[in-house]
Amino acid sequence: MKQAISNEAALQILQARFGSDIFDGSEPYGMLTVYTKRERLIELLEFVKESPELQMNFLTDITAVHYPERAGAEFDVVYHCHSWPLNFRLRIKVSVSVDDPSVPTAVPVHLCANWLERECYDFFGIIFVGHPNLVRILNMDEMDYHPMRKEYTLEDPTRRDKVDLQFGR
Amino acid sequence: METTAETIPFDALQDAPTQSQEVANYINELTTLNLGPTHPATHGVFQNVLQMDGEKIVSGVSTIGYIHRAFEKIAEHRPFYQITPLTDRLNYCSSPINNMGWHMTVEKLLQIEIPRRAQYIRVIAMEMARLADHLICNTILGVDTGAYSGFLYAFQQRELIYEIYEEICGSRLTTNMGRVGGMERDLNETAIRKIRQLLVEFPAMLKEMEKLFNRNRIFMDRTIDVGPITAERAMSYGFTGPNLRAAGVDYDIRVHSPYSCYNEFEFDIPIGKSGDTYDRYMVRHEEMYQSLSIIRQALDKLPTDGYHADAPHYYLPPKEEVYRNMEALIYHFKIIMGEIDAPAGEVYHAVEGGNGELGFYLISDGGRTPYRLHFRRPCYIYYQAYTEMCKGAPLSDAIAIMSSLNVIAGELDA
Structure with missing residues (x-):
């Protein structure tokens, strides 16, 4: 099934409604990717879901990415939306800083956001404002850090027996 | 009230x-x-x-989280080919689908075109994995509703599938099948003979299962109207795969966005109506016939070009070449040591796994390992609807609902 709406047309629809709050549009490997501001995130998710031109009825995924070197925008929260009728995928990103890593919750728009957001909270410490039950999901409750952040190494850094100087693990 | x-x-x-x-x-x-x-x-x-x-x-x-193994964190520290064994352990009932999904994600990042024969072999492997996956789900549902025969006798066919895996890749459960750039070896004579055998024996066994289950009074009473979910609710909860199709939505990535030459095969997407346990059983049951039909078509028109792409930077050279040929030795060393850098990029690739849309979201910063890898695991997303589906049901039905959702702990917890 072909993608029934071109990326350019979709980007125009989004920009007509959100103007400069949709920025940095790109198409890595064919998927339209846009950044938005967190204040308008939920409005955007609702808009693409309800819009008759886009019909993005399915939220595929929510995840986060940590870029420690990007001061003031250390985290990207990434939403993958999918329009089944048009077979069109859209990636929405919101940048937040490590000092205030909060975004509004998407649970009222898509129920599946519940555990996906809990996973983001658990691993990255992203706070989803308004989430019904924002607690850890895969890690144990007593854990006091968010392990997918880049500052936490995979293995215990105090162990000397695992140092591999030649190939740098 | x-x-x-x-x-x-x-x-x-x-x-x-x-x-x-x-x-x-x-x-x-x-x-x-x-x-x-x-x-x-x-x-x-x-x-x-x-x-x-x-x-x-x-x-x-x-x-949840009892068998969480931090795969996403481990993946940030492993070269691309070492991540394949991690994907084995997501949905371990259908490892080849996970393996192929991961290979295709990396191939998309590297922009490698793989030959059609390799794609057909992948389709055969993936459909056999789907057979094994659905077979486990349906027979376990039988066990939980009081019928042990399926679990006992139908597993002979699963054993045959695992023997074919052994011919294709050398291992059975956690397969690590294929390579980035194709398959590690061609389909051999024994594999083809056993697949032909499977195509004869498996439908016969399915027919037998049909007689035992489909119109069985006890089975129907235990499954019809148990744990139903509407299409709207299922979509909002992020259902994909057979569980969504049981609710009446015909979303299947193999048809929606075909990968690996799936557009060259004729097959139907069975859908249910009420989204209850019986419909989920029936959808999986019919899908097994469709998978068999795909395997038959793929085997009948198996192309004759190679089983791997010409991509020396990423695909291991044959072992005998490594001993004779300087370039092969260098590539072998670089690939094994993980010294091959991938281009920077951001890829999302989804395949139709045993339980639904299995997605890989890969961000590469141009290094030897992924910068970030996220698995979109279908189980994890739809399992959150489980307690809601159980509401008002007796405890024994909760067990049947869980079996029919085919929640696999490995995929749930990653």
């Missing part, structure tokens, strides 16, 4: 301030029941703390 397991709102138990006195009294009389983490009927490590009104479930809280 009297407060009962059916009429009480699902979230009333969490929502203390809005409770009326009557509701509070009702909640005080409920029994708390721990289902799991090591309950024999949950087929994995799942814990659900259920609030019971007699035999009926009023509400529940799922606790």
